[in-house]
Amino acid sequence: MLTRWLESWRARRETAAIARRPIPDDLWKRTLVRYPFLQRRDAAAADRLRRLTSLFLDRKEFSAADGLQLTDAMAVAIAAQAVLPVLELGLARYDGFVGIVVHPDLVVTRRSVVDEHGLVHEYEEELAGEAMAGGPVMLSWRDVRSAGRDTDVAYNVVIHEFAHVLDLANGASDGMPELPADIPASEWRATLDGEYARFTARVEAGDETWLDPYGAQGEDEFFAVASEAFFVDPWTMRSEHGPLYTLFARYYRQDPAGERPQPRRR
Numbered sequence: 001m002l003t004r005w006l007e008s009w010r011a012r013r014e015t016a017a018i019a020r021r022p023i024p025d026d027l028w029k030r031t032l033v034r035y036p037f038l039q040r041r042d043a044a045a046a047d048r049l050r051r052l053t054s055l056f057l058d059r060k061e062f063s064a065a066d067g068l069q070l071t072d073a074m075a076v077a078i079a080a081q082a083v084l085p086v087l088e089l090g091l092a093r094y095d096g097f098v099g100i101v102v103h104p105d106l107v108v109t110r111r112s113v114v115d116e117h118g119l120v121h122e123y124e125e126e127l128a129g130e131a132m133a134g135g136p137v138m139l140s141w142r143d144v145r146s147a148g149r150d151t152d153v154a155y156n157v158v159i160h161e162f163a164h165v166l167d168l169a170n171g172a173s174d175g176m177p178e179l180p181a182d183i184p185a186s187e188w189r190a191t192l193d194g195e196y197a198r199f200t201a202r203v204e205a206g207d208e209t210w211l212d213p214y215g216a217q218g219e220d221e222f223f224a225v226a227s228e229a230f231f232v233d234p235w236t237m238r239s240e241h242g243p244l245y246t247l248f249a250r251y252y253r254q255d256p257a258g259e260r261p262q263p264r265r266r
């Protein structure tokens with residue numbers, strides 16, 4: 001009885017949150033046109049995406065940096081892409097953080113590394129986004145916006161950073177998120193290790209790879225880069241990295257290549 005009561009209480013609270021953050025029809029339609037990989041064939045999944053987007057907007061705190069004027073359209077674009085990976089996993093996967101900081105462009109940060117002689121080397125790095133344990137998630141609006149323009153390039157900074165959030169949620173940044181009971185850690189590791197080894201060998205040999213070569217930086221980056229590809233161009237992902245596509249389809253509980261019509265090439 002308590003469970004049923006709790007369930008109905010949660011449902012009422014969610015409905016109230018969605019009512020607080022309704023997404024106007026025209027804004028939602030423009031978002032789907034701008035980012036076509038958000039479009040769902042199944043009406044129930046399309047509706048769930050919109051509801052989760054409202055809930056995300058209700059639960060997270062957006063802030064703008066470096067003089068950016070944050071608009072509703074920007075927040076909806078970010079929220080809709082952020083919830084796509086957890087469409088079937090649930091928004092609770094993102095409970096570990098609340099803040100999202102949006103910058104107008106790439107962010108230059110100072111990094112330092114210590115070499116084998118104990119010397120500290122400082123360098124500058126340009127970031128399109130960053131996810132940290134406990135948050136906040138940082139995003140460059142220029143990169144968020146460009147993600148929808150060219151779907152031939154499976155590049156998506158929002159999905160990339162939220163894949164890191166999923167990876168970080170269970171402790172280490174190691175390319176392995178919290179897994180469901182039907183995917184043993186050993187199976188995840190074996191598939192990811194195999195695909196990663198093949199991919200890094202090709203990158204090191206100087207081959208032109210379909211996946212962003214940045215994925216060769218480590219298994220955490222490989223998971224994030226492959227997740228972008230899985231959602232943005234699942235058809236190529238399925239033919240280029242079949243075993244990984246199948247593993248991701250089981251993990252994310254989505255089959256985007258089967259759920260979405262493949263766009264015609266111009």
Ligand SMILES: [Zn+2]
Binds near residue numbers: 160220221
């Ligand atoms: Zn990354």
